[in-house]
Amino acid sequence: MSALFSPIALRGLHLANRIMVAPMCQYSSRDGEANDWHFTHINSLALSGAAMFCIEATAVEAIGRITHGCLGLWNDATEAALRPILASVRKYSKTAVAMQLAHAGRKASSQVPWDGGQQIPLSEGGWQAEGPSAVPHKEGEAPPLALDEAGLQRIREAFVGAARRAERLGIDALELHCAHGYLLHQFLSPISNKRTDQYGGSLQNRMRYPLAVFDAVRAAFPADKPVGVKVSCTDWVDGGWDLEQTIAFARELKTRGVDWVDASSGGVSPLQKIPLGPGYQVPFAQAIREATGVTTMAVGLITEAQQAEDIVASGKADMVALARGMLYEPRWGWHAAAALGGQVEAPPQYWRSQPSTQKALFGATTFGAR
Incomplete structure (x- = not known):
């Protein structure tokens, strides 16, 4: 039996295989609201064969967006925009739907990648970014405002509000974004966190705010639904966040009931x-x-079915999450199942697509028409 296509339970969520479509920013929203692009993108990848699809980094407040085009979930309009998309997914797919909750911190107010990705000055329509410390991401950029206690509370409450909206939408799982240089990672890393209060300095202090946000999100989301965390395991810079500190963070998360750690970097x-x-x-x-x-x-340059199978079968990880590979091959899960002898869920309209040598791919043995 394929290890990749064996089931796994995350709290009350039971997944038929060990594949997740990783959250991928689309930079295609307006005022944080999902639109036709998201309808097409999400519905397409909900049919990938992965047992779980994770919606892209979703900002918990407007100034927490990376770009003007980033998806959000902070008001009734952003919540309402997602509702018909999720209804369509549920109609045609059995995949679990997760959402990654995020705040860009000092990396906010940026151009979309295809327009260069650089910081947008206030004079050109940008907005004031915030972070743990008044340290810019790059030399020459405007520094963020260092968050005070009121700002920290506001953002924590924004995460809670987004978690509650996600529950109203019927989201099956949440992933807290503590990676890729965004706000919660900024608190963890000594490169971006220069605070001298209870949130800076020692490892215990630098973990304090991300753990508080996790605790708040976990308490706000139903107990039978899982909450995971995405981490950058190293900054790839001397003197920065590293694997040893990541393991300490993971231990703290474990005591708080984290359901998975998604191990990325940088x-x-x-x-x-x-x-x-x-x-x-x-x-x-x-x-x-x-x-x-x-x-x-x-995660990270996992592209081949046997590669993913070996990762899970050897115990290197419990699941794999694919991003760019899924964009390039939106039916990656189907092809992996065909190669490894697994089965995937697919709508009956597509059953006739299975290769003649893989009659059990969709669990259907016959498909005909008069």
């Missing part, structure tokens, strides 16, 4: 030097799993 500094290669981040997931026993997801 993003907090443009000085990072990342040794890219197939599965280059898998050792992080393995190290966290072995040190803490927490359920882990492996």
Whole structure:
């Protein structure tokens, strides 16, 4: 039996396989609201064969967007825009739908990637970013405002509000974004966190605010639904956040009932030097799993079915999450099941597509028409 296509339970959520479509920013919203692009994108990848699809980084407040085009969930309009999309997914797909809750922190007020991705000055329609400390992401950029206690409380409450809206929408799971140089990662990393209060300095202090946000989100979301965390396991910069600190963070999350740790890396500094290669981040997931026993997801240049199978079968991670590979091949899960002898859910309109050598791919043995 394929390990990749074996079931797994995350609290009350039972998944038929170990594949998740990773959250991928689309930079295509207006005022944080989902639109026709998101309808097409989400519905397409809900049919990928993955047991779970995670909606892109979703800002919990307007100034927490990376770009003007980032998706949000902070008011009735952003909530309402997602409702028909999710209704369509539920009509045609059995995939679980997760959502990644996020705040950009000092990386907010940026151009979309295809327009250069650089910080937008206030004079050109940008907005004032906030962060742990008044330290810009790049030399020459305007620094963020250092958050005071009122700002920290406001953002924590925004995460809670978004979690409650996600529950009203029927979202099956949440992932808290503590990676890629965004706000919660900024608190963790000594590169971006220069505070001298209870939220800065020691590892325990730097973990304090991200853990408080996790606790608040966990308390606001139904107890039978899972909440995971995405982490950057290293900044790839000397003196920055690293794997040892990540494991300590994962241990703290475990005591608070985290349901998975999605092990990524980088993003907090443009000085990072990342040794890219197939599965280059898998050792992080393995190290966290072995040190803490927490359920882990492996990400990063996982593209081949056998590669994913080996990761799960060898115990390096409990699940795999694919991003760019899914964009390139939106039926990746189907092809992986065909290669590994697994089965996937698919609408009956597509059953006739299965290869003649894979009659059990969709669990259907016959399909004909008069």
